[in-house]
Amino acid sequence: xxxxxxxxxxxxxxxxxxxxxxxxxASPVTMATLSVDPDVRLLSSPTHLAVRGSIPLRGSMxxxxxxxxxxxxxxxxxxxxxxxxxxxxxxxxxxxxxDADVDSAxxxxxxxxxxxxxxxxxxxxxxxxxxxxxVQDVVREEINGIGAQEVHFPALLPRExxxxxxxxxxxxxxxxxxxxxxxxxxxxxxxxxEMFTLLVKDMYSSYxxxxxxxxxxxxxxxxxxxxxxxxxxGREFVMKDAYSFTIDExxxxxxxxxxxxxxxxxxxxxxxxxxxxHAVSGPMGGSQSEEFxxxxxxxxxxxxxxxxxxxxxxxxxxxxxxxxxxRSGTPDMTEVDTPDSKTIENLVxxxxxxxxxxxxxxxxxxxxxxxxxxAVKHPADEDHPDGWRELVAVGLPGDRKVDMKRLxxxxxxxxxxxxxxxxLASHPEFVKGYIGPRVLGPQRGDIESADxxxxxxxxxxxxxxxxxxxADADGKHLAHAVxxxxxxxxxxVEAAEVRHGDMxxxxxxxxxxxxxxxxxxxxxxxxxxxQALDLKVLDQNGKAVPVWMGCYGIGIxxxxxxxxxxxxxxxxxxxxxxxxxxxxxxxxxGKKEEAFQAAEGLVSQLEEQGVEVLYDDRPKVxxxxxxxxxxxxxxxxxxxxxxxxxxxxxxxxxxxxxxxSVSVPVNQAAKVILDRIAALD
RNA sequence: CGGGGUAUAGCGCAGCUUGGUAGCGCGCUUCGUUCGGGACGAAGAGGCCGGGGGUUCAAAUCCCCCUACCCCGACCA
Numbered sequence: 077x078x079x080x081x082x083x084x085x086x087x088x089x090x091x092x093x094x095x096x097x098x099x100x101x102a103s104p105v106t107m108a109t110l111s112v113d114p115d116v117r118l119l120s121s122p123t124h125l126a127v128r129g130s131i132p133l134r135g136s137m138x139x140x141x142x143x144x145x146x147x148x149x150x151x152x153x154x155x156x157x158x159x160x161x162x163x164x165x166x167x168x169x170x171x172x173x174x175d176a177d178v179d180s181a182x183x184x185x186x187x188x189x190x191x192x193x194x195x196x197x198x199x200x201x202x203x204x205x206x207x208x209x210x211v212q213d214v215v216r217e218e219i220n221g222i223g224a225q226e227v228h229f230p231a232l233l234p235r236e237x238x239x240x241x242x243x244x245x246x247x248x249x250x251x252x253x254x255x256x257x258x259x260x261x262x263x264x265x266x267x268x269x270e271m272f273t274l275l276v277k278d279m280y281s282s283y284x285x286x287x288x289x290x291x292x293x294x295x296x297x298x299x300x301x302x303x304x305x306x307x308x309x310g311r312e313f314v315m316k317d318a319y320s321f322t323i324d325e326x327x328x329x330x331x332x333x334x335x336x337x338x339x340x341x342x343x344x345x346x347x348x349x350x351x352x353x354h355a356v357s358g359p360m361g362g363s364q365s366e367e368f369x370x371x372x373x374x375x376x377x378x379x380x381x382x383x384x385x386x387x388x389x390x391x392x393x394x395x396x397x398x399x400x401x402x403r404s405g406t407p408d409m410t411e412v413d414t415p416d417s418k419t420i421e422n423l424v425x426x427x428x429x430x431x432x433x434x435x436x437x438x439x440x441x442x443x444x445x446x447x448x449x450x451a452v453k454h455p456a457d458e459d460h461p462d463g464w465r466e467l468v469a470v471g472l473p474g475d476r477k478v479d480m481k482r483l484x485x486x487x488x489x490x491x492x493x494x495x496x497x498x499x500l501a502s503h504p505e506f507v508k509g510y511i512g513p514r515v516l517g518p519q520r521g522d523i524e525s526a527d528x529x530x531x532x533x534x535x536x537x538x539x540x541x542x543x544x545x546x547a548d549a550d551g552k553h554l555a556h557a558v559x560x561x562x563x564x565x566x567x568x569v570e571a572a573e574v575r576h577g578d579m580x581x582x583x584x585x586x587x588x589x590x591x592x593x594x595x596x597x598x599x600x601x602x603x604x605x606x607q608a609l610d611l612k613v614l615d616q617n618g619k620a621v622p623v624w625m626g627c628y629g630i631g632i633x634x635x636x637x638x639x640x641x642x643x644x645x646x647x648x649x650x651x652x653x654x655x656x657x658x659x660x661x662x663x664x665x666g667k668k669e670e671a672f673q674a675a676e677g678l679v680s681q682l683e684e685q686g687v688e689v690l691y692d693d694r695p696k697v698x699x700x701x702x703x704x705x706x707x708x709x710x711x712x713x714x715x716x717x718x719x720x721x722x723x724x725x726x727x728x729x730x731x732x733x734x735x736x737s738v739s740v741p742v743n744q745a746a747k748v749i750l751d752r753i754a755a756l757d
Numbered sequence: 758c759g760g761g762g763u764a765u766a767g768c769g770c771a772g773c774u775u776g777g778u779a780g781c782g783c784g785c786u787u788c789g790u791u792c793g794g795g796a797c798g799a800a801g802a803g804g805c806c807g808g809g810g811g812u813u814c815a816a817a818u819c820c821c822c823c824u825a826c827c828c829c830g831a832c833c834a
Contacts, residue, residue, distance in 0.1 A: 170783055170795065171769045175827055186768095195826070250833070267834085298833070301758090308834095315834055367834095376833085480831090594834060631834035666792050700794040707794095719793055728793090 158679050158689035159658060161705075165202050168705050178374045180640035181306025183649050187708040189657075196303025196311035203709065206657040208314065211346060211636050212293055214654060215316050218342045222334040224289035224318055229271045231295050235261035237270040241608045242455075252297045252311075264297035269605050269627060272319040276623070277611040283323045286613065286623065289331060291318035293632060305374060307637035308593055314632040321623050323615065328600055328624040332364070335628040336598050339368055342630070343595070347652030347757065348638055351592060353379045353387040355599075365599040368630075369592030370638040377594055380587040382580030390589075391485040393574050394581045398538035400560075406542050409562045415551040418509025420444055420474040423553065427544060431555065444474030445543035445557070447511040448571075449495040449503075449529070452487050467499055469516045471545070471565065472534035476572035483571045503529065505548060512546030512554055513563035532569040533559065595635045601625040649710030650732045653756040658690040660749050661711035665699035665718030674727060674742045675717040681746040687753065707732065712756055715749060717742075 166188040173192065176182040184190045189204030200208060216226065235253075238244040244251070244263070252264035265271070272290055280288070293316045300311050307313070320331030336352075343350045348370055355365040367389060369379055380388045412431050417423035420441050427439040452466040472478065484492045500506050505515040513519060517531025537543075539560045547554045557563060577586045603622045606612070612620040636655070643650045653659065660682065664675035672693070679691045690711050692702045699718060706714050716728040720739055727745040729752065730737035740748045 167767080167784075168795095169768055174763095174769065177828080248832085296834075301832070302828095304828090313834070317834085597834070629834055634834060663793095668792090696792090698792055698794085698796060700792090700796075702795095703793075704795045716793080 155684050156686050156688055158662075158683055158691045159202070161690065161692045162694045164690075168708055176306060178305045178308065178637075178641065179644055180308070180637040183644055183708070184306065184637070184640055187649055187710065190307070192306075194311075196300055196309065198307060198310065198312075203657045207636060207651065207655050208633065210655040210657075211632055211639075212314075212316075214345050215293070215342055215630060215632065218338040218345075219291055219316065219318060219335075222289070222338050224291045224320075224335075226292060227275070227290050228292050229265070229268050229275075229294060231265050231297065233263055233265050233271065235263060237274055237609075238263065241270055241605065243270070250298045250300065252299050265294070266296055266298045267315075267629075268292065268294065268317055269319070269601075270609065272317075273605045273609045273611050273625065276321050277609060280321075281613055283613050283615045283621075287320065287322040287327050287331060289318060289320045289335075291316060291628075305376075305637070307633045308374070309376070310633065313634060316630040316632055318628040320626040320628070321611075322625075323613065323621070323623070325602075325624055328602070328626050332598055332600055332626050332628075335626070336366065339596050339598065339628075339630065343368065343635075345654050346635060346639060347643065347654060348595065348635060349642060350595065351379065351381070351387045351590075353389050353592075354392045355389045355597065365597065367594050368596035368598075370595050370635075370642070371590055371592045372638065372641050373591050374641065375591035375593040377592050378589055379592050380574060380580070380589055382582055382584045382587055384580070384582055384584035386580070386582055386584070388581065390479070390574060391482050393482070393570070393587075395535035395570060395572075396579050396581060396583055398536060398541075401538050401540035401542075403540045403542055403558050403561065406558055406561075407556045409554055409556050409558070411547050411552055412544075412555045413551060414553040417551070417553065420446060423474070423544070427553075439544070441475035442473055443542075443544055445471050445513075445537065445545040445559075446474045447471045447513065447516065447531075447546055448478055449500065449506065449511065450478075450483065450492050451495050451499055452490050452492050454490045466530075467495060467503070468530045468532060469511065470532050470534065470569060470571045471513065471516075471537060472572045473536055476534070476536070476575075478571050479573040482574070483569065486569055507546070507548050507550055510546040510548055510550060510552060512548045513557070513565075514554075515548050516563075517566045518564045530566045532567045532571070533565040534571040535568050536572055537565075537568075593634065593638055593641075594631070595638055596628075596630040598628045599626065601627050644710070645733070647704075648708035651710045651712060653712055653753070656688075656710070656712050658688040658711045659753045659756075660687060660713040660715055661690045661692065661706045661709065663692045663699075663702045663706060663714065663716045663718070665702055665716060666722070667696075668722050671717045671719075671721045674721045675715075677742070678715065678717065678727060678745050678749075682749065685746065685750060687750065713749060713752055715745060 168188050169186040171186075172182040173185050175192075176185060184204065185192060187203070188201055189207065190198040190200055193199055220226070235244055238247070244261075247266060251266055254262050254264070256262060276288065276290070280286070293314065295312055296315045297312055300309055303309050303311050318335060320328065320335065322328045322331055340350075340352075350368045351371055353367050353369055355367045367377075367379075369375065369377060369387075378390050380390060380393055382388075412427075414423055414426045414430070417426045423444060424439050424441055427443075431439075433439060448470050450468055450470060452468055454460065454464050454466060456463045470478065470483070480492065480494075484490075500508065513531060516529055520528070520531075537559055541559050543557045543559065544553050544555050545557050546552075554562075559565075574587065574589075576589055579585070580587045602624060605625055606622040611623050611625075613623060615621045639652065639655060640649055643652055651657070662675050662679050662682075664672045675691065675693070679689055682689045690709065692705070694702070710732055712732050714730050714732060716730075720726045720728055721742060724739070725742055726739040727742055728737060728739045729745065729748055738748070
């Protein structure tokens with residue numbers, strides 16, 4: 077057994093080897109903070125350490141005085157207590173819960189890791205808590221490793237901080253709001269940007285204090301309209317959220333890259349496949365955001381993948397600028413009769429009937445330019461305290477639908493919706509189904525109606541391209557309308573849906589689309605929150621300047637579910653070493669005393685070596701049940717004492733998936749298991 | 758918020774059409790047999806049949822009104 081000692085002079089922790097003495101004597105006076113590597117196991121001793129049982133230590137905790145603050149211990153081999161299934165609070169289920177829709181939700185409940193309380197709300201059982209702790213340990217270590225400091229905010233917060241950023245209202249229905257007995261408004265925090273910002277504002281006021289990075293691991297609450305997929309979209313979930321505060325943009329870039337690097341290490345260690353996708357740039361200039369998606373078919377996010385390996389959130393996709401087309405030989409724009417052609421389908425049919433092309437091919441939807449009117453709902457600003465509504469016309473190829481989410485992303489923070497009857501009625505020049513560029517944008521002239529309407533063309537519309545488009549009269553369209561020659565636009569916008577095979581933004585080839593679950597996001601907030609909440613520090617010149625902020629989130633409980641999604645088979649879970657609730661699952665099968673004695677012996681050897689063991693010591697439970705439970709629970713190694721132990725004096729050791737099964741003499745089992753653990757993953 | 762569905766024991770379900778005082782499997786308790794792939798027998802415990810109202814001699818069952826949950830389409834870690 078290894079042990080920990082304290083060097084009195086330096087107060088450093090040192091390894092004292094196999095002394096059997098565990099922790100330094102406690103001083104009754106001072107408590108300090110100790111941070112430990114996540115794979116360290118310290119012997120629990122109530123007089124010395126406030127540690128929960130023999131489970132892994134949290135990343136930091138209060139310890140007696142002799143351990144100086146921030147001392148790091150890196151030790152293996154401390155003894156740890158096995159979890160005995162005869163007493164473990166656990167009940168596995170033979171059947172899937174009726175309302176579980178994805179494998180992780182089914183298996184985590186069946187194997188006794190979590191229990192559903194209400195939609196999107198789960199109780200963590202001992203095995204589940206253990207895995208959750210391990211995920212958190214990995215996150216803590218990596219985030220501590222880049223110098224961020226952990227804090228912890230309340231989940232229950234007063235309304236006021238969220239007023240300043242308008243999020244009390246803007247968060248809408250997703251916010252859990254409640255009142256205290258005096259009628260004061262409170263909320264269950266869905267996120268903590270405001271609190272972090274205000275905390276730094278409260279405590280810091282000089283450039284000398286920066287940079288600083290803070291984080292917490294917290295339970296968050298969102299009143300999701302439709303919780304689903306078990307832990308993947310819950311109403312209560314565990315999240316790590318981090319924030320960086322820097323004096324300038326360069327500092328922000330560094331903090332962002334540090335955090336991003338930590339995320340890559342975290343997901344690698346956790347055994348989660350991930351894709352980093354470029355996310356939509358916010359309205360603040362220069363801000364950057366990337367999402368970490370776990371590629372899973374059950375994912376709710378669609379991302380676009382280029383042959384280069386780069387990936388984009390659909391909202392963040394940009395269309396490569398189309399090459400200008402030389403249309404010097406194109407005939408002049410002419411008006412053609414197109415009766416009853418309010419839809420693209422009808423129009424194409426009408427064109428082929430009445431105005432067949434000269435070049436022999438048929439008209440298609442791709443030849444048409446449709447013009448849609450949308451309403452942009454701008455939020456309140458100085459001139460419009462209640463916000464304002466602007467009509468905008470968008471021209472896009474007739475063979476593509478408008479993607480309202482992509483379009484909206486470009487008007488953020490404004491929202492958009494389709495123009496309603498009243499909107500169109502206020503513009504008599506708009507003839508439904510026949511709206512054309514002549515009444516829009518630069519060529520609009522001085523038509524009498526409510527307001528000027530901006531005209532934006534989709535990024536697929538190339539300069540010099542030729543179109544059939546509306547002529548602003550019932551039954552009339554314009555043919556040979558050339559963009560740039562016959563009509564112009566006020567700007568270019570990404571309005572059209574993206575399709576499989578579209579060219580990627582980096583020009584590396586056609587895009588393909590996949591589904592993913594968002595497990596993390598890194599985001600350069602810029603000055604948004606510091607300005608809204610007036611977070612400023614004095615710079616070298618004594619001038620108050622706003623602080624640059626970044627925010628970085630990982631959905632801890634969601635990641636856990638994604639690990640379960642990625643590491644299971646039809647028989648149950650199969651955890652990677654980094655998060656498994658134990659390293660080895662020892663089964664004592666049969667009814668013979670010898671088998672149980674051999675298992676007990678093995679378990680105590682493993683305990684002394686600090687190996688986390690799940691020990692199925694249940695009497696009078698048939699072997700089949702124990703095998704099935706082991707496969708459900710998914711501990712990486714399984715060691716079986718039973719028939720072979722009686723007959724041959726051996727213990728069978730195998731991987732969770734049944735592969736690499738070996739039988740070794742009882743007295744060698746512990747060593748073989750240790751070797752196998754070292755070789756895992 | 759639109760469309761579809763469900764609500765009966767800890768879990769998974771039947772019963773409802775055609776009212777008659779609640780059943781199956783798993784799990785749980787006790788005893789015996791079994792013991793390397795979710796064993797068997799016997800005996801048990803456990804239910805305001807989601808809530809409210811109505812019809813009826815009688816309602817899990819028929820009628821009305823709620824509520825909750827699940828699945829499919831617009832928001833989010």
